[in-house]
Amino acid sequence: MTTISIIGSGKMGAAIAEVADRAGAGVQIVKRSATSPSAARPGFEYGVLGDELTGDLVVLAVPSVAYPSILEHYRDQLSKKVVIDISNPIDFSTYDELKSPADSSTAAELAKLLPEGSSVVKAFNVNLGDTLASGTNGTTPTTVLFAGDYADAKIAVTSLIEAAGMRAVDVGPLTRARELEAMGFLQIIMAALGKTSYETGFTLLK
Structure with missing residues (x-):
């Protein structure tokens, strides 16, 4: 059975925990501290930053600016793990630009910091949390776009998504993460302006 560790207990972390639960995966949620707000749910394992990661897949459900502090605790443990980057590095003070390098992405920069053997997959950043928790986007199953360089990591992420009914x-390769981050940025801005709903968002129609 697939196991997943989610670092972060906010809305997106909770939504991805719902995805994993629907997929029949074991779920560990790692909070920043014991006092971090989150509703405990039966069947999930809870821990705090610094506890051992139990998942085969590790989701970084925290702002990308927190990645260096996360790696202080977990860099060695992330060796041979599939690390899922869901971030949209938006300048939330202006809602006007992405903060990732112009020729790169948060996912690509994260990959440079991880130990040999780890695999980064960019996923879930083009999805709003409500569409992941429900598994639907409007009247259609939620579509999750993802990018990465390693076939085994992509297979693991695909299996999780499809087992959850999405x-x-x-x-394509991790270089496509730049475009995914731009899509995530646009979708968040549109929802914030009321142009779209937080319960829907971008999707692909067959």
Whole structure:
């Protein structure tokens, strides 16, 4: 059975925990501290930052600016893990630009910091949390776009998504994470302006 560790207990972390639960995966949620707000749910394992990661897949459900502090605790443990980057590095003070390098992405920069043997997959960043928790986007199953360089890691992420009743679409190598982050940025801005709903969002129609 697939196991997944989710670092972060906010809305997106909770939504991905729902995805994993629907897929029949074991779920560990790692909070920043014992006092971090989150509703405990039966069947999930809870821990705090610094506890051992038990998942085969590790989701970083925290802002990308927190990645260096996360790696202080877990860099060695992430060796041979599939690390899922869900971030959209938006300048939330202006809602006007991405903060990732112009020729790169948060996912690509994260990959440079991880130990040999770990695999980064960019996924879930183009999805709003409500569409992951429900598994639907409007009247259609939620589509999850993802990118990565390693076939085994992509297979693991695809299996998780599809077992949760959603559609998985591989958009290519990790270099495509830049475009995914731009899509995530646009979708969040549109929802914030009321142009779209937080319960819907971008999707692909067959």
